[in-house]
Amino acid sequence: MRTQVAIIGAGPSGLLLSRLLHLSDIDAIVLERRDRAYVEGRIRAGVLEQGTVDLIHQAQAGANMDRNGLVHDGIELSVDGTRHRIDLRELTGGSTVMVYGQTEITKDLNRTHDEMGRGVVFDALDVSLHDIETDTPRVRYHKDGQQHEVVCDFIAGCDGFHGVCRKSIPDPILKTYEKVYPFAWLGILANTPPVSDEIVYARHDRGFALFSMRSKTVSRLYIQCRPDEDLEEWPDDRIWEELQIRLGGDCTNRLETGPSLEKSVTPMRSFVAEPMRHGRLFLAGDAAHIVPPTGAKGLNLAAADVRVLYDALTAFYRSADSGPLDRYSQSCLKRIWKAQRFSWWMTSLLHNFPDASAFDLNIQRAELDYLIGSRAAKTTLAENYVGLPFE
Ligand code: RFL
Numbered sequence: 001m002r003t004q005v006a007i008i009g010a011g012p013s014g015l016l017l018s019r020l021l022h023l024s025d026i027d028a029i030v031l032e033r034r035d036r037a038y039v040e041g042r043i044r045a046g047v048l049e050q051g052t053v054d055l056i057h058q059a060q061a062g063a064n065m066d067r068n069g070l071v072h073d074g075i076e077l078s079v080d081g082t083r084h085r086i087d088l089r090e091l092t093g094g095s096t097v098m099v100y101g102q103t104e105i106t107k108d109l110n111r112t113h114d115e116m117g118r119g120v121v122f123d124a125l126d127v128s129l130h131d132i133e134t135d136t137p138r139v140r141y142h143k144d145g146q147q148h149e150v151v152c153d154f155i156a157g158c159d160g161f162h163g164v165c166r167k168s169i170p171d172p173i174l175k176t177y178e179k180v181y182p183f184a185w186l187g188i189l190a191n192t193p194p195v196s197d198e199i200v201y202a203r204h205d206r207g208f209a210l211f212s213m214r215s216k217t218v219s220r221l222y223i224q225c226r227p228d229e230d231l232e233e234w235p236d237d238r239i240w241e242e243l244q245i246r247l248g249g250d251c252t253n254r255l256e257t258g259p260s261l262e263k264s265v266t267p268m269r270s271f272v273a274e275p276m277r278h279g280r281l282f283l284a285g286d287a288a289h290i291v292p293p294t295g296a297k298g299l300n301l302a303a304a305d306v307r308v309l310y311d312a313l314t315a316f317y318r319s320a321d322s323g324p325l326d327r328y329s330q331s332c333l334k335r336i337w338k339a340q341r342f343s344w345w346m347t348s349l350l351h352n353f354p355d356a357s358a359f360d361l362n363i364q365r366a367e368l369d370y371l372i373g374s375r376a377a378k379t380t381l382a383e384n385y386v387g388l389p390f391e
């Protein structure tokens with residue numbers, strides 16, 4: 001089979017890129033290892049920058065998001081039970097974020113693919129990349145026991161952190177940077193009404209906690225835990241009790257408890273691979289970088305890569321201009337490192353580090369104190385949280 005762009009992975013990066021290319025009459029195929037129910041069932045991100053919202057509109061996949069997404073003007077920081085509001089809209093001169101689940105975005109994008117009649121190949125096993133340093137790279141995979149081969153012009157590696165694409169870049173060329181944190185997040189989803197109108201990030205001596213939501217009736221909550229935490233030791237009641245303590249203030253009384261619909265542990269790491277391009281292979285999203293979720297940047301960075309890659313591919317096909325493709329890695333990495341810095345900073349500010357000295361703890365307290373008391377510091381947080389401008 002022949003196509004212009006072979007996309008590996010049907011997460012938000014792959015689906016968004018494929019949809020945008022389709023609208024520009026560029027032929028693409030998406031190969032996904034898992035089945036559709038699995039891909040659509042994963043509970044992940046919830047906070048979208050305006051740039052991500054705009055790209056979803058550009059992909060003509062924003063109708064449900066417009067109907068059901070919640071626009072948030074601010075976020076709250078809870079420090080040992082006392083709440084402090086960060087007014088995103090006022091501090092940034094009008095910017096806000098949209099709370100809308102990644103699960104819903106994936107479903108919305110899959111539906112657009114159904115309509116396109118050029119869908120995603122789910123259950124595509126043993127994907128392997130060949131001849132990526134030539135002008136006619138190839139992708140092989142197995143489906144229903146048969147081997148298939150796709151010949152293409154470009155391969156978009158949108159296959160997440162554990163995918164095959166990054167591993168196809170030869171070792172001496174690929175450089176990686178990594179920081180692993182000594183804690184994880186235990187997340188639950190529950191059919192309980194939000195305890196607050198806005199997301200609450202809580203610093204507490206027992207560890208970080210986060211209150212978020214998916215709708216006016218569904219809450220998404222996280223607590224800092226050990227990376228090797230055993231979920232068996234965390235029945236729902238214990239999680240709710242811990243959330244009540246850590247969120248503190250009026251959240252303690254207002255928190256409505258209920259059975260969890262989903263429960264999982266997410267390890268925390270910062271990771272960057274560069275270059276994001278090798279020959280005709282371009283990495284996008286989690287395949288090239290991971291941020292700890294504290295800054296809510298993972299999905300937004302993935303969308304930012306897709307935007308740059310889509311623009312570069314259209315410049316190539318419309319004007320035979322390969323300049324934007326040549327600059328792809330460099331263009332993306334500038335934004336990625338700024339989001340890495342912000343995510344690392346939010347994580348350092350709000351979590352308990354098991355090996356922190358008394359000096360480290362005092363510095364963390366001073367940083368929080370300064371942030372809460374300084375308009376300049378709150379503006380810095382706000383402009384990073386809503387998403388830095390595109391150059
Ligand atoms: P994904 O979503 O991992 O999708 C990759 C897809 O590739 C498939 N795949 C393969 N397919 C074919 N062959 C192979 N060999 C393959 N190997 C893998 C996989 O099955 C999968 O379908 O990557 P993508 O598209 O780059 O999207 C990235 C985002 O999913 C991720 O950055 C965010 O979820 C991160 N994140 C958040 N980001 C935000 O912007 N805001 C948030 O509020 C936010 N909260 C979060 C998060 C991530 C979390 N977890 C679970 C890590 C909260 C959490 C708890």
Ligand code: PHB
Binds near residue numbers: 044212294296
């Ligand atoms: C979420 O709603 O899942 C969420 C919100 C904010 C974050 C991370 C995750 O920083």
